[in-house]
Structure formats: C-alpha cells, structure tokens
Amino acid sequence: MKRNFLIAIMLLLVTGVVRADEGMWLPFRIKSDVIAQMHQLGFLLDADDIYSSDKPSFNDAVVGLGTEGRPFSHFCTGGLVSDKGLFITNHHCGYGFIQKHSTMQNDYLTDGFWAYDHSQELTNIGLTASIMRRMEDVTEIILEGVTENLSHDVRDSIIKLNILAVEKEAIEGTHYLAKVNPFYNGTEYYLSVYEIFNDVRLVGAPPSAIGKFGGDTDNWVWPRHTGDFAMFRIYAGPDNKPAAYSPDNKPYSPDKFFEINGNSVAENDFTFIMGYPGTTQEYLPSAAIELQKNIQNPIRIQLREMRIETMKRHMEQSQEVRIKYSSKVAGVANAWKKWIGEIQGLDRFDVIYKKQELEKEFENFAASNPKYNEIISDYNTIYSQIIAIAPYQEYYFEGAYQVEIIRFISAFSALAKAEKTVSFEQQENMISRVRSFYKDYYLPIDKIVFEKLMTEFSSNVPIEYQPEQFTKLENRFKNDFKAMSDWLFESSLFTDSTKLITFIDGYTIKKAKTIHKDPLYQLYSGLVDAYNMLLAPKFKSLYQELPPIHKLYMQGLREMQHDKTFFPDANSTFRIAFGKVQGYNPKDAIKYHWRTTIDGIIQKNNPEIYDYDVPKKLLELYANKDFGSYSDATGEVPVCFSATNHTTGGNSGSPVLDANGRLVGLNFDRAWEGVMSDLYYNPEICRNISIDIRYALFIVDKYAGAQNLIDEMSIIK
Ligand code: ARG
Numbered sequence: 001m002k003r004n005f006l007i008a009i010m011l012l013l014v015t016g017v018v019r020a021d022e023g024m025w026l027p028f029r030i031k032s033d034v035i036a037q038m039h040q041l042g043f044l045l046d047a048d049d050i051y052s053s054d055k056p057s058f059n060d061a062v063v064g065l066g067t068e069g070r071p072f073s074h075f076c077t078g079g080l081v082s083d084k085g086l087f088i089t090n091h092h093c094g095y096g097f098i099q100k101h102s103t104m105q106n107d108y109l110t111d112g113f114w115a116y117d118h119s120q121e122l123t124n125i126g127l128t129a130s131i132m133r134r135m136e137d138v139t140e141i142i143l144e145g146v147t148e149n150l151s152h153d154v155r156d157s158i159i160k161l162n163i164l165a166v167e168k169e170a171i172e173g174t175h176y177l178a179k180v181n182p183f184y185n186g187t188e189y190y191l192s193v194y195e196i197f198n199d200v201r202l203v204g205a206p207p208s209a210i211g212k213f214g215g216d217t218d219n220w221v222w223p224r225h226t227g228d229f230a231m232f233r234i235y236a237g238p239d240n241k242p243a244a245y246s247p248d249n250k251p252y253s254p255d256k257f258f259e260i261n262g263n264s265v266a267e268n269d270f271t272f273i274m275g276y277p278g279t280t281q282e283y284l285p286s287a288a289i290e291l292q293k294n295i296q297n298p299i300r301i302q303l304r305e306m307r308i309e310t311m312k313r314h315m316e317q318s319q320e321v322r323i324k325y326s327s328k329v330a331g332v333a334n335a336w337k338k339w340i341g342e343i344q345g346l347d348r349f350d351v352i353y354k355k356q357e358l359e360k361e362f363e364n365f366a367a368s369n370p371k372y373n374e375i376i377s378d379y380n381t382i383y384s385q386i387i388a389i390a391p392y393q394e395y396y397f398e399g400a401y402q403v404e405i406i407r408f409i410s411a412f413s414a415l416a417k418a419e420k421t422v423s424f425e426q427q428e429n430m431i432s433r434v435r436s437f438y439k440d441y442y443l444p445i446d447k448i449v450f451e452k453l454m455t456e457f458s459s460n461v462p463i464e465y466q467p468e469q470f471t472k473l474e475n476r477f478k479n480d481f482k483a484m485s486d487w488l489f490e491s492s493l494f495t496d497s498t499k500l501i502t503f504i505d506g507y508t509i510k511k512a513k514t515i516h517k518d519p520l521y522q523l524y525s526g527l528v529d530a531y532n533m534l535l536a537p538k539f540k541s542l543y544q545e546l547p548p549i550h551k552l553y554m555q556g557l558r559e560m561q562h563d564k565t566f567f568p569d570a571n572s573t574f575r576i577a578f579g580k581v582q583g584y585n586p587k588d589a590i591k592y593h594w595r596t597t598i599d600g601i602i603q604k605n606n607p608e609i610y611d612y613d614v615p616k617k618l619l620e621l622y623a624n625k626d627f628g629s630y631s632d633a634t635g636e637v638p639v640c641f642s643a644t645n646h647t648t649g650g651n652s653g654s655p656v657l658d659a660n661g662r663l664v665g666l667n668f669d670r671a672w673e674g675v676m677s678d679l680y681y682n683p684e685i686c687r688n689i690s691i692d693i694r695y696a697l698f699i700v701d702k703y704a705g706a707q708n709l710i711d712e713m714s715i716i717k
C-alpha cells in the first residue's frame, strides 16, 4: 500500500502529468468542478473569463449553429473572430449551405467561395446562430410538486408544466429564447438562455480539395491534413438584435470575440474547447452496448454501404450528380465509418466486459441499498427483449425509409388526408418543396438504392412485420426487386416533378384519390402503418420502462463513486472540455506525432485520386515556399494537431483555445482508434483533431487573397 503510494507520487513527479480525464463540463460549474484541474494543466485565466452571466466572457463569442424551427439542436459550433460578427467554423459544417449555393457555373464546392466585401456574402436560408447568455441549475423548481409515489405519467406532466413556466419566466421582457434540458439521466434540470440570430451569411470557404482534403478516406483518421474551415457572418437589425434577413441588416457587433494566437502550439500545451457536443452515452449498461455494437451498428453499416457505393459510382460519372449528392453522401458515410470504428474500439477495450464488472460492483453496493436492487436485472430483461426485435427496426429506419422518394412522399400525407380545402399558400409550399427535393435528386441512384434496400428488407423482416402492400408486390414480381422498382418508379406520379407540380397546382381534396391510388404512396403508407401498428407499440412499451431505470442507475452510480466528479452526458447544450496537445500510440510499437504540416499534404498529393488531388495554386505556394508569416520556426506551415479534449459530434467548428483564451484551432474530428468515446472514453487513446488556425489564415491570405478578412481579425504574434 505504502509502496504503491510512493510509486504514484514518484510517477507524478517524473512525468508531471496531471491527466485531463474525460468530461464535457458545464459553464456555470467550472468553478466548483474543474477550475483547479484546469489551472494545474496550465490555464492562466479565471472561471468567469470563460463564462459569466453578467460580464462579457468567452461564452459570448461562441456560436451554436442550428436550423430554423430547431435552433436548439446545434449541429455544429463556431467562434466569433471580429467585432463585425465574423465567425469561423468547419467547412463540413457549412458544406450543405455551400452545396446549396453551388451550380454547374458557380461550383463553390469545387472552387471555393470568398467574399471580398460585405455585398458579396451569401444568405443562407434556415441557418441560425445562437449565443448562450446564461445557464443555471433549476432542478428544484422543475421538481416542485414531484413526489416519490407518483406514477411516471403524472410525474412527467408536472415536470413539463414546470419547464414551460421556467422557460417563459426566464425570457420575459427580452428577445431571448430559453430551453430547459434534463441532465444526468433526468436527475437534474438546467436552464439555458440564448440570443438567436437568423441572418447568417457565407463569407468564405476553401475548395473541397482543401476543406475536405482526404475526404471520406481520411475521415475519422489521424494523421490528418484537412483544411476544414469556413467563415460566416452574423447580421443584426439596426438595434444590433436578431432580425430576419434584410438587405438593410448590419454586421452584428458582438459582446466578445476571440483573439487569434498567431504563434505555434507545442506538445503538452493546455487547450480548452467550448461548444455544443450532441450526444454521448457514457453511463449505459453492458446490455445496451451489446445492442449497439452487435445489432444496430452492423446492420446500419451494411445498409449504408449499399447507398454509399451506389451514390459514389454515379457521382464519379457526372459533375451534375456529384454536386447533387456530395453533401448527402458525406452525411451517410460519416456515421457509417464512425460505427465501424466504434465497434473496433469497443472490442479492443473489452467495454462490455468492463461494464459488466462495474455492474457486479454495483450489485454489491445495491445489496445494502435496496432501492437499487433490481436495476441490473431489469436492464438485462428489457434489453434482451429489445435485442430480439431491434433488427426489424433497423430494416425499416436504415432500410425502407432511406429510399429518398419514400421519405419525400411522406410530405404528401397531409395533402392526402386534408379534409378541408388546401390553401393557395399550402400549395405554394408544397411546390417549393418539390422543387428543392428535385434540385438534388437523381432518380437512377434512388431506383438502385430502392432495389437493394428492399431486397434486404424482404429477407430480414419476417413476413408478419411487413406491410401487406409490400408482400403483394413481392408476389406480383416474384421477388424480382429490379422489376418491382422499374414498375413503381415508372407508374408513380411522384417520380415526375413536372407532372407533380401540375398536380399540386390548384389542388382540391377531390384529387386525394389520385394520391391514395399511387403505388409508391401506397407502399409508403403501408410501411408507416405496418411499423406503427406492428412494431412501434412493442418498442414503446419496452423503451418507456428505461428512463426511470436510467435515472436510478445514474443516482446510484454517483452515490457508489462519491469521490468522482461526474459530468452529464452531452445533450447539445453548451460545454467546456479541456486537455493537452498530445499524440498517441495507436498500436503496438507505433507512436503518432501530435501535429501534421503542409509537407504531409504534398506527400499525399495524387491527381488520380479525388480525395488527394491538391489544387494547383496550393502546390505553387508550396513550391515557392510562399508561406507568409504562417510557417513556424522550422519553416513549415502547421495543418492539424491532436489533443486530449473530450469531444463529440456537434463540437465540430468549436474554438480550440490556449491558456490565455486565444484561438489556436478549430475542432473538427476524432482519431480512429478512439471513436468509441461516445460510449466509453479512454484517455490513453481518445484524441480530438483540430485544424491549426494558422493553416486557415494561410489559406485565407495566401490562397484566397482575402486580405479584407485577415485585416478584420485580431491576430496576436
Ligand atoms: N467526422 C467528422 C464529423 O463527424 C467530419 C465529417 C465530415 N467529413 C466527411 N468526410 N464526411 O463531423
């Protein structure tokens, strides 16, 4: 015992390592939870420099990207870098918007886009930018009136009412928006108050050959050479408050923006990250990991592979198809690849076994705490029932519903079911939906996808869970899915945009029968009905048993490990993660360096391979060593670096800050060997990947010649 203690002290002295362990921390709890550890690791400022509800602080310089109607579901993060509302995020975060602006003539995906003055900036319909102003613990108020003996339904409805009241009160007399979220599996509730802007314009994006360099091949992989950044600007009304798009709006003047550190980061430097991690599930039981690792991930991977292969094959043959599908395929491939890595990581670190060991410990603890007694066995019972039917759900959700035309048709069920006249406005709405769907639709891809996915659906979903309409088709076409798709796509109204628009124009409810008779609509509604009637009730009754158990398990774990500071799972609310710039050992005898440089881009260069085709201009800059002030002491331009910050999807574009709170990079990915971190974080191997801000500046300055943007930022040398 004593000897171990001495060894531990010696190790600490020798290596000087204070581990930044896992964690995505709450802004209003930095002081109590982690500031001491942050200071030990090198942070030079105070907790209220990061977050304060009553003075400008870094939280005022962090932007959560959302979409109209769902502004709190932040899909990415950005950081303000000028007093004129300029912010910087990832290229892959802006990708869908860049794609929307791209045409054969103005192919911004391929060529990049730069606004050399405000008038050239491009409006992005539906993009929102939120700034978190205040966050606090409101658990007590939310749980007011909730007692132990209430049924779950009653409990939930009291909580719902309390949440509405708190959200309303929080923003009274302001133009802010408020959201209360559950934390720690619903044992606590915190309020976030946001200012949300909806005039957000595209300012700059490098060509995909820089912003997406390495493509899906390098995605989720270190060492990395992707220039994954893009720039946007927030506009506000004359009072500097959020306003709908108007040409009269002015660049927003923020309370705070990030200064940029123009010098190098070094190994072991302290960094922290502020942003909006989406979902982690660090406290799931072993049975839930089994469900994900052994059932859901493998089926999803297999089904997505079919879609990816089909899309890519057609994209290679036509520029038009490539523009249409580039953003779609990136999204499909991103999760697909992560799931593959996740399975490997979970296996490699024996996570199911580790969780089972923890559960044994928990059962021992529960022996003297009767209220926790049943948890583990309840978990096992429920998850084994879920596991038995989970595959069918996958063949519906990752299978049938992923046929684009079937998803599209779902928008017509309102028309088909309308009982009153359909207004002119509704018709116009539907017509614009049709246009935007068809802008990015290529029917030959979808037909093949249909054929492949429905073949899988047919052979993996037992007949009793299939819609009757589908069984009839199978019989009629004798399981020839090619013939089935030929006929369906040929006979349906929905596969012909011109006919469809004419049909909607002047729509009256008399026309509904045409929709109801349409073979693809029939298949769509058969699928929805079959799922809703045959499977959904089973899942609902199983899944609704879980939240109370998750809650109790969380509460029990925190009691059992009372010395540990738990962080709540990510839920798209504002968080801070911190760590050090560090490489890692991916495998026996291999050590990865913590950073990459422009040399690596040149080493990967291969005009034959789409993902590695370095733009000519970048090659020239390299050949002439025309690096401006962006190279470091060794004469190299840094490109990316890896660090130990705990991040997940949604953290993309998050500002990566140094000990003084200056911007040194933008988070955009995680390293392959550690992508299981959403379920199990391992500090030895889990690394986040950031683009070095100097590479972004180099591209803006030397590649794009956008001196206007360089001048706007505050770069500290
Ligand atoms: N893996 C990163 C994230 O989850 C980047 C994804 C975009 N890149 C891509 N090649 N699909 O968002």
Ligand code: ASP
Pocket: 075, 076, 647, 648, 649, 650, 651, 652, 653, 668, 669, 670
């Ligand atoms: N690439 C992810 C994002 O877009 C980040 C991650 O999953 O590590 O948020």
